[in-house]
Amino acid sequence: MPQLTRRSALAAATLPLFAFRAHAAPAKANVGFFTEAKPTMIAKGQGWFAEGVGAPITWTEYGSGAEINTAMVGGSCDIGLATGSVATAAGIAQGLPFQVVGLVDNIGPAEEMTVRTAANIRTPADFKGKKVATPFGSTSHFRLLGFLKTNGLTQRDVTVLDMKPAAIQAAWSKGEIDAAYVWAPAKSKIIEAGGTPFTTWDKLDKAGYAIADVIIVHNDFAKSHPDSVVGFLKAYGRALAMWRGSPEEAAKLVAQQAGVTPETAMAEMKAYDFVDLAAQTGEAWLGTPGKPGRFAEVLKGTADFLVEQRSIRSAPAVGAFGSALNSSFLQKAVA
C-alpha cells in the first residue's frame, strides 16, 4: 500500500481548490528584458509586472533579442519584454515556440544614425570608405543595412562593424569609428561626444524598414497561464498611463531603473512612440483575433530581408506571421 505522506495529503486537499480556477498562477515567471529608458521600467521597478503575473518574476537582462530567442527555445524564458521586431521576425520564421502578445513601442526616430561631426558626412554617398558600427542582429543593424541597400551602397563600400552599445561609446571617444547606428543611452552619449544625428528613419519606415519593440510569450506559458499574460499587459498599460498623465514623475522612476538622470530619461522616452494597449488591437498593429493587423506584413518583410542577408534560411508566407500575433490577451487587458 502506498504510504500516505504529509505532502501527498496536502496535495490531495488543495487539489479541489485549484480545480475552481481553470488556470493556476505560475510559481514564478522568467522575464527577459533590457535596461533602457521606457515606461516598462516603471512597471518593473514598482512591482506591477509581478502583481499582474500573480507570481514572483525572475528578471534576466539579455544582450539582444536573438539571445531571448535562444532562451525561449531552451525554455528558460517565459516572457520577452521589449524585444525587437527583427529577432521576433527571425524567430517566427524559424518556428520558435513563442507568440507576440503586445507592443511596447514603435521605434521611429529613437534608433538613428549618428555621424562623427568631424567626418564631414552630409549625403549617403559620403559613407563610402567609412566605418559604421552597430550591434549585429539588432533592429538598428536592420535599419543600417536597409539604409545601405536603399542608397545603392554595399558592405564593401562601407565597413560595417559588429559592436555592442558600450563598445561603440568607447570606440567613439577614441575616434575609431565614423558613424554608429544605435539606440539610447549610447546614442545620446556619442552625440554629446562630437556626433551629429543623420536622419534616416522617416524614409526607411516608408521603404519597409519599420522597426518596433514587442512583448513575446512562450507558447507553453501563454497556454497554461493566460491570466498572467493579461495581467502583464495591464501592468504595462498602467505604466503607460502614468507616463501620459504625469511624465515628470514617470521620468524620475524610469531614471532610477535605467541609471540615467531624469532629464535624459525624459528626452529618450520622447523619441519613442509608445502605443496604447487599445490602439495595439488596431489595423496598423496586432489587429484582432482572426484578423491580424498590418504588423504581420512588417514582420514578413523583415524576415524576407533576413533571408536575403542569409541570416535565416527561409521565411514562411505572411499568414504564419499573422497567426503568431495573438491579440486575445490585449482584448482582455483593455476590456
Next chain:
Amino acid sequence: MRRVPGFLVTALSVALVLGAWVFVTTNGLVRDLFLPGPRDLWLGFSELMEDGYKGRTMAEHLGMSLLRVGAGFLTGALAGTVLGLAMGTSRRLDAAAAPFVEFLRPLPQLAYLVLLIVWLGIGEASKITMLFLAALPVAAIAARDGVRNIPPERLRMAQSLGASRGQVFWHVVAPSALPEILTGARLALGIVYGTLIASEIIAGSNGIGWMILDAGRFLRSDYAFVGILVIGLTGILIDRLLLLLERRVVHWAGR
C-alpha cells in the same frame, strides 16, 4: 585476443558518430535549427563557397583568420623563444621574468580582452596582440626548459674543448634545446588557434571565428557547422605541417 589495428578503431569510431548524426537528423529526431543534417550542411557549404558570407568570400574569411593566427603565432613564438633561451641561460633573468610568464600562461585570454580594446582599439592590433600574448608564455617556458634540460657534461665538454660563450650557445645550447622549442611552438599554435574566435569577437566583420559567432546569432547552425569544420580541419592541417617540419629539422630527437 588478437590485436585490432588502430586505424580500424579510428575508422569505426568516426563511422559510428557519422552514422548517429545521419540517423537522428534524417529521422527528424532533432530540428535542423539545432543540428543540421547532411543535406542541409552540404547546401550551406555550397552556398558559402559560391556566394561567401556577408559580403566576403570564404577564402577571404579564412585568409583573414589565418593571417591573424600567423602574425600572432610567429611574433609570439619568436619573442617567447628568445626570452626563454635567455631565461634558460641566465638564472637572474629567469628569476626576474618568471613571475610574469607564469602569470600570463594560465590566464584566460578573454580576461584581458577588454583591456586590449581600451588600449589598442578595435582594429587588427588588439586582435593580434591577444594572439601574441597567448603564444608568448608557452614558447618561453618550452625554450627555457629546453635549455635547462641539456646534460651539464655536454656543456662542460664544449667548454673544456675551448669553445667561447657564443660558440657554446650556437653549437650546443640552441640545437640541444631545439626539439623542446619546436614542441613548444606546436603547443603555442594550438593555443593561438583556440584564441582566434575570442579575438574575432572584437568589432568583427570578417574571419571564420566571427562567421561562426554571427551565424549562431539567429541559429543559422548549418553555416556555424561549416565554419567549425573548416576551422577544425585547417587546425589539423597546420598541426601536421608543423609536425612534419619538426621531424625534418630535429630528426634526431628522441633517439
